[in-house]
Amino acid sequence: MQQLKYSVGLFPLIGSVARKQTTGRPKQRSDEAVENIKQIITDPPKTSISNLSQHVDLSYGI
Numbered sequence: 446m447q448q449l450k451y452s453v454g455l456f457p458l459i460g461s462v463a464r465k466q467t468t469g470r471p472k473q474r475s476d477e478a479v480e481n482i483k484q485i486i487t488d489p490p491k492t493s494i495s496n497l498s499q500h501v502d503l504s505y506g507i
Contacts, residue, residue, distance in 0.1 A: 481501050
């Protein structure tokens with residue numbers, strides 16, 4: 446519900462419901478990283494998020 450309110454609120458400001466480009470650090474996610482994570486998750490299904498983050502050398506946010 447919050448995402449919907451946010452998206453609707455964007456429209457009058459920027460003429461679109463797409464998110465604005467951020468000025469923060471760019472995401473490190475790549476197609477290769479996504480595939481690597483999928484493989485790790487399906488192999489041992491009891492991998493923790495922090496262990497997975499260390500294994501693929503990517504940070505995660507809460």
